[in-house]
Amino acid sequence: MNYRILTGEIEHEANTFSKVPTTLEHFRARGLLLGDEIPPARRGTRTALGAAFEAAEKFGWTLSHPLAASATPGGTVTNETFEQLCAWFLAGGEGCDGALINLHGAMVAEGFEDPEGEMLARLRAMLGPDAPIVATLDLHANVTEKMAANASALIAVRTYPHIDYYERTWQGAELVNRVLRGEIRPRTVIAKRPMLDGLDGGRTQAGPMRDLIDRGEALEVSGKALVVSVCAGFSWSDIYDVGPSVTVTADGDSTEARRIAEEFMDYAWETRAFVSTTDTEVSVAEALERAKAGEAGANKPLVIADIGDNPGGGAYGDTTDLLRAMIAADLQNAAFHAIYDPEAVQAGIVIGVGNKGRILLGGKQAPEMGGGPLEIEAQIVSITDGRFRCHGPSFLGGGAWRSFGPSLMLRVGGIEIGVISRPEQTIDLAQLSSIGIDPLHCATIALKSYHHFRAAFEPIAREVIKVDAGGLGSAGPRTYRHIRRPIWPLDEIQL
Structure with missing residues (x-):
């Protein structure tokens, strides 16, 4: 059977403390491609969409690729921009049997603290409850219950610097293919703790982030989980769901997946104050x-x-x-x-x-x-x-x-x-x-x-x-208004 699969990307990481809102012009400046503009720009590259095109050839899919949009991290995305990106993207979902898409996971839009969750919910309503919807994410994503509930799997990159988007998309493609063949019925659960940050800022060279990624990959190899994704979060987004998370994707019954996710987040909580000594900061x-x-x-x-x-x-x-x-x-x-x-x-x-x-x-x-x-x-x-x-x-x-x-x-x-x-x-x-x-x-x-x-x-x-020579990213106190409280390290918490 020739399946039709939606692919594409919408990437933005929102620093809500920036005074410059992110508009459609910011996406056009960094990269906004529509429809037939995408294949020549991405085919043959070791990017997320490059992998999606290769997977389509391997599995015999017909790809719908309405939009590839990326903006430099910046202020909150305007509502008009978010709705236009959604309209372009979801227009390509009509008649599709599944989706393999690349998101960031830390976008914030006017009216939507969780725009990626909203986008996935709209896509789920369009494709139906059993269609495979797999999204790759940045490991600095602020993952939400809404994202986990509406995606078959969330696959975060496992390197920082991020050099494995290509591999993670291939992992997602194999998962989509298995769903379409009737081999698996993936379900994703999420665990979090009252943490604004932690997991060593997502550094994957050593420390708790490395430990959890290695343990997650071992579970995938053993077959005890389909996907284990560890995200460090992005603390410059002043939203309720900010902070580290673990999502686990299982085949059908999610009981064991829930246990794994909670165990991983217990470890993230225990090691929350760990900071690498490999980074030398001087005057x-x-x-x-x-x-x-x-x-x-x-x-x-x-x-x-x-x-x-x-x-x-x-x-x-x-x-x-x-x-x-x-x-x-x-x-x-x-x-x-x-x-x-x-x-x-x-x-x-x-x-x-x-x-x-x-x-x-x-x-x-x-x-x-x-x-x-x-x-x-x-x-x-x-x-x-x-x-x-x-x-x-x-x-x-x-x-x-x-x-x-x-x-x-x-x-x-x-x-x-x-x-x-x-x-x-x-x-x-x-x-x-x-x-x-x-x-x-x-x-x-x-x-x-x-x-x-x-x-x-x-x-x-x-x-x-x-x-640290000054700037918006400089170390120092920030005034949060929307994050959940109490939360570490701003508040004293006993779990």
């Missing part, structure tokens, strides 16, 4: 001292991650304090990627390649956090349309083409600076090389990211350190 002054000390004869770069202004967590991506300090320290053979500032890009275009001029750079979104605009005399080294092909292992990679809009590289003293028109964290070497920065021959590379950069940059680095 900006110490980071620059290390950079200066290693300039002479460096054959690998010191990588400095500016975690306070990570666009991958919804920060604005335009703070200037770290760059200002690098310029003051007169670093040589250094790179900084990247400042989000479309106005500065346009100013650089007017100045022209090879010329020098004054530019007011960055600090425009929230100058009170991480530094206001930086006035510099810079040489314009390159100007591009911002389009490049990722070649790294992380989720932007897999051979997919990306664009950060008109971009340029300018030079101030011994520092080469990337300036982009669309905010994005730095996770792929091609982001630097596409504008003329050679990351393999820098003594120092400063970048705006938190952890995803490690997949591509750690192998080339002599050392990796983190600094």
Whole structure:
């Protein structure tokens, strides 16, 4: 029988503390493809949709692929945007026998704290109670009862940096095929605890997250569970269901699945305060001292991650304090990627390649956090349309083409600076090389990211350190209004 399967993706991670709402234009800026635009962009890539196309060929499915939409993490999605994305996506579900889709799991929309749960509920109502609906998720998803109730299975990625979307989608495809063949009837249950965060922020190198993922995979191999997904949650979403979760998918009877999920979350609660010691966070002054000390004869770069202004967590991506300090320290053979500032890009275009001029750079979104605009005399080294092909292992990679809009590289003293028109964290070497920065021959590379950069940059680095130079993602108290209370670590709790 030739089954018709709905596929596609809607990805967004909401930092509800951002003052910039996410609109359809933000999805168009990062990636919004409709219908027949999708196959040429995703087929043959090691991405979630790349795997879906390969699975369709293997199992003889006809794919309905109405929408692939992704926006850089940012503020709450407007209601109009959410409803339009839903309309496009669900229009492709008519007449389908099942669904294999890629979501994030930490989107928040106006009127919907749980938009992915709402989307899955609408899809379930359309396809019927027994149709296989499998969704892949980011491991920083804030998973809800509504999501678990309306999906046959929720399959979270198991790596951070996320490099296994392709494999997880294949896992989902095999599950969908087994349902269609009548071999299994998957049911998914969820367990949570009163935790705002925990599981070491989702780090999968070692610690409780690694332990639970390994135990879950062993259960899958043994056949005691179809899927075990561990999610660390995303604490920058001020919603009731924020926080870590475990979902377990079983065949038919979910009694054992419930026991496993609760046991796993007991362990997550017991280890909630665990923090990796592998991440070294230092002051900006110490980071620059290390950079200066290693300039002479460096054959690998010191990588400095500016975690306070990570666009991958919804920060604005335009703070200037770290760059200002690098310029003051007169670093040589250094790179900084990247400042989000479309106005500065346009100013650089007017100045022209090879010329020098004054530019007011960055600090425009929230100058009170991480530094206001930086006035510099810079040489314009390159100007591009911002389009490049990722070649790294992380989720932007897999051979997919990306664009950060008109971009340029300018030079101030011994520092080469990337300036982009669309905010994005730095996770792929091609982001630097596409504008003329050679990351393999820098003594120092400063970048705006938190952890995803490690997949591509750690192998080339002599050392990796983190600094919190201010920004929306900077450590410090946040005022929550919608999370459930009491909750750890904001409240004292005895379970």
